[in-house]
Every structure is written in structure tokens, then in C-alpha cells.
Amino acid sequence: MIRTASAILRKDLTIELRTKESVPAMTLFTVTVYVLFHFGLDRDSLDGELASGVLWVTLLLAAVIGVTRLFATEREQGGIDSLLLAPVDRTALFVAKATALFLYLLLLEIVAVPVFGLLLLGPDLFAAFPELAAILLLADIGLAAVGALVSALAAETRARELIVPLLLLPLVVPLLIGAASATEPLLREGGTSEDLGRYLALLGGYDLVFVLIALAVFDYLLDD
Amino acid sequence: MPALPLDEAGQYVAGAYLVFLTLIVVYVAIIGAKVSRIDRELGELVELAEEEWR
Amino acid sequence: MYSKGFKPLAIATVVAIAVSFALVFFYAPLDADQGFVQKIFYVHVPMAIVALCGFVAGGIMAIKHLRSGDRSWDMRSYVAIHLSIILGTGVLITGAIWAKASWGHWWLWDEPVLVSFLIVFLLYCVYYPLRFSIEDPDRQARYSSVFAIAAGAFVPINFAAVRLAEAVTHPRVLSQTGGNLPGEMRLTFLVSIVAMALLFVTLWKLELTAKNASMQLKRLRTTLELRSAT
Numbered sequence: 001m002i003r004t005a006s007a008i009l010r011k012d013l014t015i016e017l018r019t020k021e022s023v024p025a026m027t028l029f030t031v032t033v034y035v036l037f038h039f040g041l042d043r044d045s046l047d048g049e050l051a052s053g054v055l056w057v058t059l060l061l062a063a064v065i066g067v068t069r070l071f072a073t074e075r076e077q078g079g080i081d082s083l084l085l086a087p088v089d090r091t092a093l094f095v096a097k098a099t100a101l102f103l104y105l106l107l108l109e110i111v112a113v114p115v116f117g118l119l120l121l122g123p124d125l126f127a128a129f130p131e132l133a134a135i136l137l138l139a140d141i142g143l144a145a146v147g148a149l150v151s152a153l154a155a156e157t158r159a160r161e162l163i164v165p166l167l168l169l170p171l172v173v174p175l176l177i178g179a180a181s182a183t184e185p186l187l188r189e190g191g192t193s194e195d196l197g198r199y200l201a202l203l204g205g206y207d208l209v210f211v212l213i214a215l216a217v218f219d220y221l222l223d224d
Numbered sequence: 225m226p227a228l229p230l231d232e233a234g235q236y237v238a239g240a241y242l243v244f245l246t247l248i249v250v251y252v253a254i255i256g257a258k259v260s261r262i263d264r265e266l267g268e269l270v271e272l273a274e275e276e277w278r
Numbered sequence: 279m280y281s282k283g284f285k286p287l288a289i290a291t292v293v294a295i296a297v298s299f300a301l302v303f304f305y306a307p308l309d310a311d312q313g314f315v316q317k318i319f320y321v322h323v324p325m326a327i328v329a330l331c332g333f334v335a336g337g338i339m340a341i342k343h344l345r346s347g348d349r350s351w352d353m354r355s356y357v358a359i360h361l362s363i364i365l366g367t368g369v370l371i372t373g374a375i376w377a378k379a380s381w382g383h384w385w386l387w388d389e390p391v392l393v394s395f396l397i398v399f400l401l402y403c404v405y406y407p408l409r410f411s412i413e414d415p416d417r418q419a420r421y422s423s424v425f426a427i428a429a430g431a432f433v434p435i436n437f438a439a440v441r442l443a444e445a446v447t448h449p450r451v452l453s454q455t456g457g458n459l460p461g462e463m464r465l466t467f468l469v470s471i472v473a474m475a476l477l478f479v480t481l482w483k484l485e486l487t488a489k490n491a492s493m494q495l496k497r498l499r500t501t502l503e504l505r506s507a508t
Contacts, residue, residue, distance in 0.1 A: 149428060153408065153421055153425060154408070156412060157411040157412055158411050159407060162407070163408055163411070166400075166403075166404045167408070170398075170400045170401035170404075170432075171401060171428070171429075173397050173436060173439070173440075174436050174438075174440075177440065178442075181443055199442075202438070202439055202442060205435070206435055209431055209435060210428075210431075213428055213431050217344070217424045217427055220420050233313055233314035233379060236315055236375055236378065236379035237314055237318055237379075240321055240372040240375045241321055243372055244321045244368055247364060247365075251364060251481060252481075255488050258492065262491050265495055266495060269495070269502060272503075272506065273502055275506075276505060276506055
């Protein structure tokens with residue numbers, strides 16, 4: 001299973017490197033939205049809960065772009081059918097897609113979070129590390145699992161571009177709650193992170209549940 | 225916040241319970257419409273079958 | 279098949295609802311803070327609890343469907359979710375009425391039940407477009423079940439998350455739905471919940487019977503038309 005998964009993953013990453021369709025779009029979108037927020041909120045700098053909210057909501061909206069495109073290559077070239085003709089465990093497909101999405105999100109954040117620190121954040125961004133890194137990683141795991149699941153669910157429907165955000169965004173609300181609440185004291189001058197453990201536990205629990213569910217149900221999706 | 229006087233409060237409470245009852249009634253009415261459509265179609269099919277065996 | 283034991287169930291439902299209404303208006307004492315407005319809780323909260331259980335039950339039925347391949351489980355799951363969405367609209371409307379009556383605003387962010395319900399409701403509304411945009415009936419059933427399972431698992435997590443967030447920012451303003459209710463209120467609550475649950479099951483069976491009859495009718499028609507063609 002691992003071998004199949006890594007083969008699919010390698011293929012996806014190669015295609016992404018060549019066509020550059022997902023990650024640059026997500027990143028550009030995120031930076032643009034930060035600029036929009038500057039004008040929309042009419043603020044030069046944000047801190048605390050406002051900063052945390054803007055950061056996370058924008059990341060989630062950008063994730064929608066990545067999720068919508070996750071099975072795009074398969075769909076366009078009929079790759080799903082050929083994958084399934086071979087006796088491939090659907091679980092391997094899930095692992096590959098979720099890992100790909102996870103990596104795209106990481107790449108997005110490596111660029112977008114410092115840009116946020118530059119454009120909109122008042123307090124120093126580096127004071128927020130390493131806790132912020134932990135929050136980002138945990139959130140990305142959950143986003144990747146749920147994103148892959150939603151992408152597969154919507155893969156065969158006609159109204160895919162509408163259904164993906166409508167499905168994904170409510171499902172990640174607990175993630176948003178955990179991540180934004182955890183990040184909020186980190187982005188404030190002299191904020192204490194006493195509740196951090198609680199929110200990390202929420203994120204971890206969410207990740208665990210949805211990874212397990214996605215692994216369990218993925219077999220029933222994407223066959224013809 | 226101080227409690228509303230009984231006549232004002234009564235309207236809100238009545239409204240809430242009315243919503244509840246309306247939902248039930250509308251739901252049952254929709255199912256009722258479905259059942260009468262089934263009844264009508266069944267009648268058509270009975271005619272169709274009786275013609276067959278004539 | 280679905281209408282077994284329907285009549286006693288329906289009778290029990292009517293009795294339960296009548297008894298619960300009687301308890302609400304003649305037995306339960308008037309609340310000290312909110313006065314008469316608190317009575318809305320006896321319809322709002324049971325609707326919420328039953329709807330949430332309905333969503334989770336829909337998920338469990340979906341698991342049964344995927345495991346057995348028997349499409350009747352998918353139909354049961356669909357009706358359960360469908361009913362819960364309808365109850366959910368009731369929850370949101372009665373919740374807004376209560377919010378307006380006790381706080382003057384049509385919406386409150388510090389009632390975790392209401393807030394997490396809104397999110398769950400928004401999620402389940404996507405069930406219909408997802409389901410009906412898939413044409414192949416077998417695939418439609420399978421994908422709907424996958425959704426029902428993921429969404430069903432989401433319900434408790436979401437509730438926990440919203441509650442966690444609210445506990446930190448807004449300490450629990452209302453302990454009406456907590457465990458510290460005086461005895462008469464608690465009894466009324468329990469009876470109301472039972473009545474709502476009975477109502478749910480009755481309507482669920484009702485809709486399933488109608489749906490099943492409709493499907494059988496279609497099959498009958500196809501068979502008859504085939505026969506008359508030959």
C-alpha cells in the first residue's frame with residue numbers, strides 16, 4: 001500500500017511541479033485577500049483575535065482552491081478509471097492525495113504566513129514560533145484528511161466548484177475554532193498561551209477522528 | 225434582563241409553539257399529497273392491468 | 279415493511295405530545311429569571327436534541343448501508359437526515375424567537391446549542407445538492423452514505439468545539455439546559471424529549487412507508503408496461 005501511495009504521490013507532485021496549478025494559485029489568492037483585508041478593515045496592523053481570524057479564515061478559503069483541484073488531473077485524463085482497473089487499494093489513493101494536499105498547504109503557509117507577518121501583523125511574528133508551527137501542522141493534517149475526503153465526494157458531481165466550499169467550510173469549523181483560538185494569544189503583545197494545550201487537543205482529536213473516518217469510507221468512493 | 229410581562233411573553237411563546245405545530249402539519253400535508261398521488265397512480269395501473277386480462 | 283406497529287406508535291406520540299404540553303403549561307413552574315418566555319425551551323431544546331440524534335442515526339444507518347449493500351438502509355438514512363433538517367429549521371426559528379424574547383436580538387452567539395446547530399444545519403443542507411447531482415442511483419446512495427457518516431461524526435465534534443470556544447470567551451450564561459433544574463422542570467423536559475423522539479420516529483416511519491409504496495408502484499408500472507408491450 002505504501003508503495004502504491006508513494007507512486008501516486010510522486011506522480012501528483014511531478015504534475016504539480018510542471019503545471020504549477022494549485023500551490024501558486026492558493027498562495028496568490030491568500031496574499032491578495034490579505035491586501036483586501038487591509039482595505040476592507042482600513043487597518044495597517046492587526047493583533048490578537050483579529051489577526052488570528054484573518055490569518056486562519058484566509059488560509060481555509062485558499063485550501064478550498066487546493067481541494068477543488070485535488071482530483072482534477074485524474075478527472076481530466078480519465079486517470080481514475082485506469083487506476084481502478086489495476087487492483088489498487090483505494091486507501092493508497094487517499095493517503096497519496098491527502099499527503100499531496102498536506103504538502104501543498106505547508107508550501108502555502110511557508111510563504112503566506114511570513115507575508116501575513118509583513119503586511120498585516122503588528123506584533124513580531126517570530127515570537128509566535130514554535131507554537132504557531134505546531135498549530136499549523138496539526139491543522140494541516142486535519143485539513144488534508146477532510147479535504148481529500150470532500151474532494152473525492154465531489155469529484156463526480158457536476159456542480160463540483162460549488163459543492164466543495166459548501167461541504168468543506170462547515171466541516172472545518174472545529175478546526176478553525178481550535179486553530180484561531182490557539183493562535184490568538186500568540187499574536188498579541190505579551191499574550192499568555194495557557195489554553196494552548198486544550199486547543200491542541202481539540203485539533204488532535206479532530207485529526208484523529210477524520211483521518212480514521214476517511215480511511216474507513218474511502219473504499220466506497222470513486223468507482224465506476 | 226427583566227422578564228417580559230406576561231402578555232408580551234405569551235406572544236413569543238405562542239409563536240414558537242406555532243412554528244412547531246406548523247412544521248408538523250405541513251409535513252403531514254406533503255406526505256398526504258404523496259399518498260393521494262400513489263392512490264391515483266395505483267388506480268391507473270389497476271385499469272391498465274384489467275384491460276390486459278380482458 | 280415499515281408500517282409495522284405504526285398505529286400504536288402514532289397513538290403514543292399524540293398522547294405524549296398532549297401530556298408534555300399539559301405539563302409545560304400547567305405543571306412546570308415559572309422561571310425566576312426569564313418568566314413565561316422560558317417555556318419556549320420545552321419545544322426548542324427537545325427539537326435540537328432529537329434532530330442531532332437523528333443526524334447521528336442517519337450516519338449509523340449509512341454505515342449499515344455501506345456494509346450490507348442493502349439500499350433500504352440508505353433510504354432510512356435519507357429520511358432520518360431529511361426529517362432532522364426539517365426539525366433543524368424549527369430549532370433555528372424557535373431559537374431566534376427565544377433569543378429575541380429574552381435578549382432583544384434575533385440571534386445569540388453565546389448559546390452553544392444554537393451556534394453549533396447553525397453550523398451542522400449549513401453542512402447538512404449540502405446533502406440535497408450532493409445527492410441529487412449524482413445520477414446513477416447506486417453511486418448516489420453510496421456517496422450519500424459516505425457524507426452521512428462523515429457528517430454524523432462531525433456533529434459531536436462540532437458541538438464539543440463550539441462549547442469549548444464559548445466556555446472560554448462567554449461563561450455559560452444560561453444553565454437552563456444543564457443538570458441543575460428543579461424537579462418539576464426536569465420531568466417536563468424529559469417528557470418533552472420523549473414526545474419529540476416519538477414524533478420523529480412516527481414521521482420517519484410515515485415517510486418511509488410512503489416512499490416505499492411509491493417505489494413499489496414504479497416497479498409495478500414498469501412490469502405492467504413491459505407485459506402489455508409483449
